[in-house]
Amino acid sequence: MNEVEKLTRELVRTPSHEDETEAGDLIEGWLRDETDAGVERDDAGNVVARRGDAELALVGHHDTVPPADGQVKNGAPTVEKRDGRLYGRGTADMKGALAAGMVAFRDADTSDVGFASFVGEESGGVGARHATENGFVPERAVVVEGSTGYSSPGAFDVAVAHRGRREVRGVARGERGHAGDADDDGNPVYAAVDSINQIRRYESPETCPEIDGEEVSLEGTATVTGVRTSDEATNVTPSRCAFTVDERTVPEGSLDLETVGVETEVVGEMPPMVCDDGGFAREIREAARETGASEYVAKPHATDAGWLASAGTSTVVCGPAEQGEAHTDGESVDLGALVRSERIYRAVLEE
Structure with a gap:
């Protein structure tokens, strides 16, 4: 079992649909033990790790929507492997991508990079808003929400824009x-x-x-x-x-x-997002194309990328989850896509 899969399993088994504290403890402890970065936990519960000025950051979230009945056993979230995929609440949205980003951040041979996992994305991005209002505004960020398969099956696409959401x-x-x-x-x-x-x-x-x-x-x-x-x-x-x-x-x-x-x-x-740095988007797509097909796409769903972009960060969305997997009773992620995402994220950080 590779390290990304192992860490994904551990994250998925840690419930975070009602209280993100335990998942945040896991992420914070892993980053402190496995990396040489400075690690902080802010008042909202966000976990932020920095090397140097953290001009470029990988960003995710560790809260999930509530699991379905079939995704819980003995009161705890389940995860299982079938046909090259991991099944369970949060595998796609987005603990698989989070695990890939954590391993990539640890192994990247570079400085001035960061990693952040926010709380409250499923509740309007409250963690991202708190973080940006309190100074977490890297020059560039890759939000590791799902973008795979939008242009064609298996393509590891780069979302350079997405819609916002407003509830009235x-x-x-x-x-x-x-x-x-x-x-x-x-x-x-x-x-x-x-x-x-x-x-x-x-x-x-x-x-x-x-x-x-x-x-x-x-x-x-x-x-x-x-x-x-x-x-x-x-x-x-x-x-x-x-x-x-x-x-x-x-x-x-x-x-x-x-x-x-x-x-x-x-x-x-939650605000919409449009990447304001074409050169940055091109670098991400070139890194993704080293592992297969990749195109620029627009994502129909709002993400924490909107809050980062509103604060002045040049942002794209790039992650292993396929469209239609998040929040479903059969939520899953392809293990090959997880491995691929870790390689892409590490290449982006080192670039």
């Missing part, structure tokens, strides 16, 4: 009363429906940033994902009707909340 809550208010005496103008359900239909007519912005002479496409969306009234009785009009919007944002625009027609509140946001 809308609230329409009215007068609670008997349904038989209801007035349409006072029914908040109708007001909420009017706003929802307006959101359905929203023209999604699209942007095609050019990185290293090539264009990638990002298109925003706004989707209503839930509606709830303040009263469960079926013979009264409620005093309040609330709805939730999942918006995927792009740098060029987002839904104008003033036009929705009801009270709105942004309850969570």
Whole structure:
């Protein structure tokens, strides 16, 4: 068993869906024991290791979404190997990539590099935001979220842009009363429906940033994902009707909340990312192409790369997980891709 696989297994077996402390202890202890870097644990629980000025950093996160019933045995997360893949919660998102980054960071023969594992990525990037606001802003970063297989099966692609995410809550208010005496103008359900239909007519912005002479496409969306009234009785009009919007944002625009027609509140946001350094993106892709196919792609999901880019770090996303693996009941990662990612990360750090 190679070291990346062994470390991945250990990380996956360490639960981090409710409390990241134990996983953070494991990562911090390993980095202190295995590397000569300065290792810190900040107030949020992020683990950061630095050699010198850490101008280039590998960045991941060690929290996960809750495991499915089939991913737990005797109260602990499970990991198993089948057909050249590791199965278990966090194998793809993203403890496999985290293990590859840790080994690459240890073995890279270079200085002025860093490694960071954040908490709270699945909760809006709270760890990344805390770290950047408190001075962790390397010049360049590779976020090791999944990017494999976007352009073609098996390609270790480099995501040079991704959409952001904004969660919006809308609230329409009215007068609670008997349904038989209801007035349409006072029914908040109708007001909420009017706003929802307006959101359905929203023209999604699209942007095609050019990185290293090539264009990638990002298109925003706004989707209503839930509606709830303040009263469960079926013979009264409620005093309040609330709805939730999942918006995927792009740098060029987002839904104008003033036009929705009801009270709105942004309850969570992760910014989009576009790499601002074509030369850096090219270096990452060249390192990936030493091990096989690789293209520039745009990732549809928000990641901690958005917070790093917003703070001024030139950022790309490059990792072994394939699209559609994260958060699933059968989550898995290809062992060959893990080995490949460690080689790429080490080459990037040494370059």
